[in-house]
Amino acid sequence: MTEDIDAAARADEARGRRRRGALLFLRDLLVIFVVAVLVSFLIKTYLIRSFYIPSQSMEQTLLVDDRIIVNELVPDLMPLSRGDVVVFEDPGGWLTARPEPEQPPLVAAIDWFFSLVGLSASDSNDHLIKRVIGLPGDHVECCNPLGQVSVNGVPIDEPYITLPEGETEASGDDFSVEVPADALWVMGDNRYNSKDSRYNRDTPGEGFVPVENLVGRAFVISWPVARWSWIGDYPEVFAGIPDPE
Template identity: 60%
Template sequence: MTDSILAGENLPSRRNKRATRKRGGWYFVRDLAVIVVIAILASFLVKTFLVRSFYIPSGSMENTLQVNDRILVNELVPNVVPLQHGDVVVFRDPGGWLPVTPKQQPANALVGAGEWFLSLVGLASPDNNDHLIKRVIGLPGDVIECCNALGQMTVNGVPLDEPYVKLNGNQSVSGVNFKVTVPPDSLWVMGDNRYDSLDSRFNQDGPTKGFVPIKNVVGRAFVITWPFDRWSGLGNYPEVFNGVEKK
């Protein structure tokens, strides 16, 4: 009899089994929710401080970047990592570079919520239309002049041989002649598609005289992520700018 009673006590009752299953289901939901929250928080922190996604709406950076390409931007530049000649940078409009367009509202609340979530984790850029992307040609203190007898641009007297430039059949790297000195805390930027880019050259009558305040720089584009067949890194061509640094 004693052995029979002890054996019965070692078997959980049906009620205990149901309670155990309920607790197991609750723990699973709880753990899953915690994982989702941590993932969203991590994505938000990455998007805010490290990496951000943008898409390319125009052909001003062809052939380096094509319309509708998606890129990742390193947000450690320039606050942690310094800018360099040749960097492809995303920056906020310094004023008057972009046409004023009304902000489009989502088709419905569900679409709006989806866009908000994607922007939170860095997979969408609702403010993409407030930003531009160009290549850094001049850093603070640089003297930039165009063009010499060979149609080249010079930085601090050093001619540039720019393999990334799209000329559309032209010989000179710019259809506009200019000579500027980059002021402190500013950049001179140009699109790779030199005859179809409203860059620093064409904004010299604006509030910043065509220069981009470094504080406006969101980061440096470093990789094309979409389409998949265009997945590649974006370099800054250090050999092009060899010797231009001011002594």
């Protein structure tokens, strides 16, 4: 009888250990999940962020539906340079309002969560991506007799731009602007199919992008795999440009 009681007690103790082990395992999984979500949120908020390309304005550098990674340390902790490809919030009047797509509640909740931790880029249509041509104080104009853009009086040869067949001028419209302090002049690489600073001069910001509107600098194409590559800023193009007077 005593042996039966001892066996039952040992069995109960073993079941208790298994239950405690299972609870500890579930607790550890929950802790790992929460930590992973927190780390992902901090990375997305302060370090890097994913976007997809919704338009043709940066072809052939970036194609529609390319996924890019953006360095959010630029410009707060890392310098901004001419030639950088940047993502920024609409300065006002650049984007046309579009209705939010309807999603089933579960899909919307999943998309919201993935966006929170940086795995979704559902807000890409609310941002723009262009190349920085003029920094604060720069004088940017086009076109000289060779059809080039000039910055602070120095014409630049832009190997990254796409022009229509037979076209030689870097812009379909002439312009001459002085970039205000704390603002940028940006242009798309697909010069004849980009609603950039040139074509937003009738907006409140007169086509200039406040530096405070920047999300960061795009530095790599992350998807599709066949297009994995760094996004060049072409420092040699802008190497000879003097500082603004």
